[in-house]
Amino acid sequence: MTIDPRTSVIKKRFSNIKRVIAVTGWKGGIGKSVTASVLSLILSKKGKTCGLLDLDFTGASDHIILGAKDVFPEEKNGIVPPEINGIKFMSISFFSDGKAVPLRGNNITDAIIEMLAITRWGKLDYLIIDMPPGINDTALDVVRLIDKTEILALTIPSIIAKDVLDRSLELYKRLKVPIIGVIINNLLHSKGIGAKSIPYDDKLEASLGRPDKLLKTKFSRSLEKIISELFLSV
Amino acid sequence: MHEWALADSVIASAIDYSKKEKLKKISQVNIVFGELQNIDKEIFMFAIDELIKTANKVISSSKFKISDEPAKFKCKVCETDFTLNQVKKSEDEAEYIHFIPEMAHTYLKCPKCKSPDFDLIAGRGVSIKSIKGVK
Ligand SMILES: Nc1ncnc2c1ncn2[C@@H]1O[C@H](COP(=O)(O)OP(=O)(O)OP(=O)(O)O)[C@@H](O)[C@H]1O
Numbered sequence A: 001m002t003i004d005p006r007t008s009v010i011k012k013r014f015s016n017i018k019r020v021i022a023v024t025g026w027k028g029g030i031g032k033s034v035t036a037s038v039l040s041l042i043l044s045k046k047g048k049t050c051g052l053l054d055l056d057f058t059g060a061s062d063h064i065i066l067g068a069k070d071v072f073p074e075e076k077n078g079i080v081p082p083e084i085n086g087i088k089f090m091s092i093s094f095f096s097d098g099k100a101v102p103l104r105g106n107n108i109t110d111a112i113i114e115m116l117a118i119t120r121w122g123k124l125d126y127l128i129i130d131m132p133p134g135i136n137d138t139a140l141d142v143v144r145l146i147d148k149t150e151i152l153a154l155t156i157p158s159i160i161a162k163d164v165l166d167r168s169l170e171l172y173k174r175l176k177v178p179i180i181g182v183i184i185n186n187l188l189h190s191k192g193i194g195a196k197s198i199p200y201d202d203k204l205e206a207s208l209g210r211p212d213k214l215l216k217t218k219f220s221r222s223l224e225k226i227i228s229e230l231f232l233s234v
Numbered sequence B: 001m002h003e004w005a006l007a008d009s010v011i012a013s014a015i016d017y018s019k020k021e022k023l024k025k026i027s028q029v030n031i032v033f034g035e036l037q038n039i040d041k042e043i044f045m046f047a048i049d050e051l052i053k054t055a056n057k058v059i060s061s062s063k064f065k066i067s068d069e070p071a072k073f074k075c076k077v078c079e080t081d082f083t084l085n086q087v088k089k090s091e092d093e094a095e096y097i098h099f100i101p102e103m104a105h106t107y108l109k110c111p112k113c114k115s116p117d118f119d120l121i122a123g124r125g126v127s128i129k130s131i132k133g134v135k
């Protein structure tokens, strides 16, 4: 017999977290990471205690969006995430020294379990998880290991995206994971299309890495409006 | 001191096991330390001793035995078998691997073909080999 002791402690690590929201999308490069990062900034600005976990191990990018430089987790009965603009932030980028992280599926699972087992978030109103694209090892592991997970889905206005979106939402329903809502990131136009859409924002790129500037973008204002309607009881 | 979190997980896991197997008392937990993660035994055991004071009584008089397992790798590209002392790593890199053993794929390379695409066959991190107890 061999027992992996780590999974037993994960529940305990999440016991003081009220809501876990996985920002998911089924295509690459559609704005999941900026949405997860800016969402965390908005929640923190609104006085919520918030954590951000970048689980896109092979393509970690939240540290760049938040401008997380010269910070490192503290070793204290586990590892305690450093705070960036009030957000407790954890990412594989702390350990990869700017180098590539070439992981196969089973390695990804192992690394996720390790990170969930040793990270001490403490008390949080929200833990936002930035997911890699698709329903893959990471998505299935998050659903399996964190039973509080809710899905916030992101899509783009394209028939290709819509097709995978419908199939994926169906799958999450079967896995009994609550879906908070679907946000359309309108990468094609600078106008919103409908209530839950974010317009293309040509100022976004120049604000990356600067939380205070990010919060002032059109992107952030649209996202704030959407999440207020979706789940934030103000 | 991140050994503390791992000790915590061993205790939680042993308690879960005792519930599943309906044990009245856990008498011994046999733990394996994989060479790759390079866990500090002294800190780990100190954490165990502290943590069982407040844990479920079922584990309070248990012994903890640790054995070491050497790390073994096999390259997926050229199929070479290799060990940890055949590859180089800096102090910082060793520290990162200590936190997340999968970082081995970022810092270690097959000694023959230099590929990071290898399997870790044995000796990754902390596992429990067996748990003895009284029903
Ligand atoms: N509404 C928008 N307006 C302008 N730029 C945007 C918008 N949404 C996303 N972007 C830009 O598109 C790029 C991709 O975004 P991001 O990295 O968040 O996508 P992702 O879905 O996380 O990608 P991956 O699948 O690789 O993880 C980034 O440079 C981001 O700044």
Ligand SMILES: [Mg+2]
Residues within 6 Å of the ligand: A032, A033, A034, A056, A059, A061, A130, A131, A132
């Ligand atoms: Mg991303």
Ligand SMILES: [Zn+2]
Residues within 6 Å of the ligand: B075, B076, B077, B078, B079, B080, B110, B111, B112, B113, B114, B115
């Ligand atoms: Zn090789």
